Amino acid sequence: MHIDERELGFATRQLHAGKAGDDTHGARATPIYLTAGFEFEGLDDGRARFDGTSDGYSYTRVANPTNAAVERRIAALEGGAGALLVSTGQAATTTAVLALAAAGDHIVSSAHAYEGTRELLRDNLGRLGITVDFVADTRNPDAWAAAIRPETRLVFAESIANPRNQVLDVRLVADVAHRHGLPLVIDNTLASPFLLRPIEHGADVVVHSASKFLAGHGTVLGGVVVDGGWFDWASSAGRYPQLTEQRGADGRTPVERSGSNALLDYARSVAMRFGPAPSPLNAFLILQGVETLSLRVRQHSASALEIARWLAAQPGVESVDYSGLASHPDHDLAVRYLPDGFGSVFSFTLRGGLAAADAFTRALRLFTHMTHLGDSRSLVLHPGTTTHALRTDDERDAAGIGPGLLRLSIGLEDAPDLIADLANALEAVAAAIPGFVDGPPAAPAGGVPADAVAEAAA
Known part of the structure; x- marks a missing residue:
């Protein structure tokens, strides 16, 4: 047949x-x-x-x-x-x-x-x-x-x-x-x-x-x-x-x-x-x-949404650019065009600018700092010093690429573990930059302690 x-x-x-x-x-x-x-x-x-x-x-x-x-x-x-x-x-x-x-x-x-x-x-x-x-x-x-x-x-x-x-x-x-x-x-x-x-x-x-x-x-x-x-x-x-x-x-x-x-x-x-x-x-x-595209992308998207929601609630995070959030200006388009998930690549901006972004990326243990995306492993990148480094300050400002902006590509790890890694990095920024936030980041629901993530990845 x-x-x-x-x-x-x-x-x-x-x-x-x-x-x-x-x-x-x-x-x-x-x-x-x-x-x-x-x-x-x-x-x-x-x-x-x-x-x-x-x-x-x-x-x-x-x-x-x-x-x-x-x-x-x-x-x-x-x-x-x-x-x-x-x-x-x-x-x-x-x-x-x-x-x-x-x-x-x-x-x-x-x-x-x-x-x-x-x-x-x-x-x-x-x-x-x-x-x-x-x-x-x-x-x-x-x-x-x-x-x-x-x-x-x-x-x-x-x-x-x-x-x-x-x-x-x-x-x-x-x-x-x-x-x-x-x-x-x-x-x-x-x-x-x-x-x-x-x-x-x-x-x-x-x-x-x-x-x-x-x-x-x-x-x-x-x-x-x-x-x-x-x-x-x-x-x-x-x-x-x-x-x-x-x-x-x-x-x-x-x-x-x-x-x-x-x-x-x-x-x-x-x-x-x-x-x-x-x-x-x-x-x-x-x-x-x-052959495994749908399985991976479905999981990528589900974890990304969970992580984006968590980041948006953190006092050290200025903004989160993820279309799955109602706060994103294109959320209505995302709902219309992306019914099966909003994807796994998004950016967020830390308070504290370049110094905060540097301390944050150095503290991560599960996220790999490199220029790539769509990987089975989670990745982080600072566009201002890499992909957008040749733009002028005015051009970066116009594009919304501030000094504290970081891009994440969420992989296939368990989302609570990734959240714990991000929480550990936020704590590291708070320790390095006085006044970054008032108090530690919110605990990741269901996740392991941030220091346990750091020990496991070391």
Whole structure:
């Protein structure tokens, strides 16, 4: 009996989706094809693999069976028509953007984009003649529309912003982009397809850092571009000649060859030329992580909400930026778009500024101080001295990145133990900075004493 994968539940799809046509030779697990290239049966076979008229593989920089299995699985989870696996999340964003924009073109982006992406769009692509404008008031459709120019080629945003947890009204921004004949590209890394599938809300392209929640174990790098497969490139009024006019080795344009999937067709050629090919071993490890995605993200989110509520009640904490809290300005959007959980990455601001943040991070024992997120282990980072270090004081202030702000990525440890670790760190700050708070932090309900956490982790 044929099974329609689209009718399967999310947990079933993360284990079984994309198997059709998988060249596993009967293996239960997806094989790791650790090979640079693939043999040709003759000149005609080699020509067919190069001009795209054959489904066979030619070179791992272009495609690989292990990588293809990951692509099919993630495309199925996001509800896309297909996907392209690349080496990192930044490679995914770069590939998607370069598939759509060229010198003289323009991008409209949310001002709340991850700082590395902001620098890519503003500085690196700016040097290549691609300009960008950032929209700060992302809930205002007029602000998005006002930023769009005749030379604009795409609109970009994150579903959940890093680090202050703003939630995007995906449908609102998609409607504005589509009224202007533009595709909406969404970075869905912090949400993962378990919590939010932007294509269902009108997005045209989704990108991920697969290093984060998709893999989940903090050991590999990877990125993915997912094409919704519904944008009408043929009616784009000449904005995308690389898709509608440029002909390949087979004499056809990407639109003639792939129809609504033309972007993914062309994006693969962009990635092939620039070379961000993922290792098949990394692809295999990402696929192992995907199999438990829903279980992990559900637990991540539940613990994060508990911890955010606890932090918000502490006298040494000035504010907590977590959309699951009613105090967050985007809580209404979070309730609408994130019914299965609000995610695990959020920020909070300590009273006492930089000195408090320094003392706090030094005192933590279960949270690892490093630049990563979506790991099975809990992580902490100080954006002001790392990701946002190159911004001016005024720019950091405008972005809400104060000297006392810390970003947490909540892992899979027991929440009471994490709360006890945070309580221990708050006590350390109180001891180091006179007047930080009046008295010790509230005891974590059901958790072990803070000093026991410190001893166990030492």
